[in-house]
Amino acid sequence: MQYQAPDSFDAAVTLLNAEQGMARVLAGGTDVLVQLRAGTVEPDLIVDIKRIPGVHDITAEDGGWRIGAAVSGVELNAHADLCADWPGVAEAHDLIGSTQVQGRATLTGNLCTASPAADSVPAMVAAGATARVQGSNGTRDVAVEAVGTGPFKVSLAQGEVITSIFLPARGANGGDAYLRFIPRTEMDIAVVGAAVSLTLDGDKVASARVSLGAVAPTVLLVEGAANAIIGTSLDDAAMDKLAATASAACNPISDKRGTVEFRTKIAGVLAKRAAKIAYDRAKG
Amino acid sequence: MIHVTTTINGDETEFVCDPRETLLDVLRDRLSLTGAKEGCGTGDCGACSVTVDGTVVCSCLVLGAEAEGKEIGTVEGIATGEDLHPIQQKFLDHAALQCGICTPGILVATKALLEKHPDPTETQVRYWLAGNLCRCTGYDKIIRAVMDAAKDMRSAA
Numbered sequence: 001m002q003y004q005a006p007d008s009f010d011a012a013v014t015l016l017n018a019e020q021g022m023a024r025v026l027a028g029g030t031d032v033l034v035q036l037r038a039g040t041v042e043p044d045l046i047v048d049i050k051r052i053p054g055v056h057d058i059t060a061e062d063g064g065w066r067i068g069a070a071v072s073g074v075e076l077n078a079h080a081d082l083c084a085d086w087p088g089v090a091e092a093h094d095l096i097g098s099t100q101v102q103g104r105a106t107l108t109g110n111l112c113t114a115s116p117a118a119d120s121v122p123a124m125v126a127a128g129a130t131a132r133v134q135g136s137n138g139t140r141d142v143a144v145e146a147v148g149t150g151p152f153k154v155s156l157a158q159g160e161v162i163t164s165i166f167l168p169a170r171g172a173n174g175g176d177a178y179l180r181f182i183p184r185t186e187m188d189i190a191v192v193g194a195a196v197s198l199t200l201d202g203d204k205v206a207s208a209r210v211s212l213g214a215v216a217p218t219v220l221l222v223e224g225a226a227n228a229i230i231g232t233s234l235d236d237a238a239m240d241k242l243a244a245t246a247s248a249a250c251n252p253i254s255d256k257r258g259t260v261e262f263r264t265k266i267a268g269v270l271a272k273r274a275a276k277i278a279y280d281r282a283k284g
Numbered sequence: 285m286i287h288v289t290t291t292i293n294g295d296e297t298e299f300v301c302d303p304r305e306t307l308l309d310v311l312r313d314r315l316s317l318t319g320a321k322e323g324c325g326t327g328d329c330g331a332c333s334v335t336v337d338g339t340v341v342c343s344c345l346v347l348g349a350e351a352e353g354k355e356i357g358t359v360e361g362i363a364t365g366e367d368l369h370p371i372q373q374k375f376l377d378h379a380a381l382q383c384g385i386c387t388p389g390i391l392v393a394t395k396a397l398l399e400k401h402p403d404p405t406e407t408q409v410r411y412w413l414a415g416n417l418c419r420c421t422g423y424d425k426i427i428r429a430v431m432d433a434a435k436d437m438r439s440a441a
Contacts, residue, residue, distance in 0.1 A: 003303035003349045033345045034326045074339055098415020100330055103339040186414040
């Protein structure tokens with residue numbers, strides 16, 4: 001195995017394209033090093049992107065935030081303005097692992113690992129986040145929900161790398177939230193996750209995005225669930241419809257952490273609770 | 285093999301390592317700094333905790349090669365010569381250890397906590413140390429030692 005730490009994404013892409021065997025991009029390494037140790041991946045090349053200028057930066061852009069691919073949970077949650085705009089995203093990422101893992105784990109890495117149970121991904125999907133992808137044909141922006149294609153599978157082509165995540169402008173009267181169910185209080189993997197981002201016009205929901213995690217092979221963007229609350233003030237009927245559409249969108253597996261029936265029911269419960277928090281945050 | 289120049293506990297250090305070696309492997313097997321322990325090797329137990337540029341991380345989840353140009357802090361750097369750090373003394377006073385395998389990681393994590401939050405709540409301490417597993421003490425003695433150390437360090441500051 002070769003280890004390279006290039007000083008530009010151009011150089012990183014060149015290295016990745018030149019590799020005949022398996023290559024892995026290293027950001028925080030909280031998944032990659034576990035895979036290396038377990039022997040589930042045996043790469044010929046590791047490309048560490050953390051020496052590339054700008055990858056640790058969070059910069060204001062078009063009213064939103066561009067987050068470098070190597071920004072850790074600690075760095076993300078230390079950014080007061082970003083946390084004020086997108087508390088749901090910041091809290092979702094902060095739920096991952098321990099203090100030690102937060103010192104390294106990145107949004108980009110969580111997205112690229114493509115676990116259906118990734119905590120930060122539903123929050124990013126609800127937020128309407130995009131990933132900037134660089135490859136040999138230049139750069140493109142892709143919706144976060146289009147990155148994962150199945151458990152631990154992504155839509156990126158060989159040699160492509162995510163250079164940053166963009167959280168759009170929060171705008172006035174907006175709020176977001178992410179909730180997960182775990183049987184413990186810390187250090188666990190989501191049995192179900194639900195994220196809601198919405199904006200208000202007066203007391204009514206003007207726009208909304210609802211995303212679910214750990215209830216399907218990929219993180220889901222559930223348009224029907226968003227439509228259930230748009231135009232309402234989250235009255236009981238709207239909340240019931242939100243829960244029903246969220247549960248109906250689920251296509252989970254049964255495993256040691258939860259059954260199909262449990263996950264399906266809890267997805268609706270958490271969607272309602274997250275919507276309420278997002279609504280209250282939007283009210284300010 | 286990769287040649288790495290780094291700073292460990294304030295001392296400039298050079299080592300050569302295989303690209304697959306973790307920072308934990310390097311510390312223990314090449315530099316004889318055996319304070320950091322390998323519990324799980326997958327970032328769950330925190331026994332290998334060190335600081336990299338002041339941020340507490342699991343050294344089993346860091347490649348040795350990544351240490352280039354970084355400031356690494358290990359449990360060996362906490363005491364000043366023969367004088368124990370207040371956190372270390374409080375762990376002894378409260379008998380906050382039994383087998384001791386988790387202790388170096390907890391000391392490193394606690395030092396980082398108290399540098400950031402000199403007056404933590406018990407809840408804060410419990411969440412901060414949630415990634416440091418101890419199978420002996422049941423945690424209460426550890427938490428008491430940390431709270432007492434924080435109190436003493438605040439009055440000394």
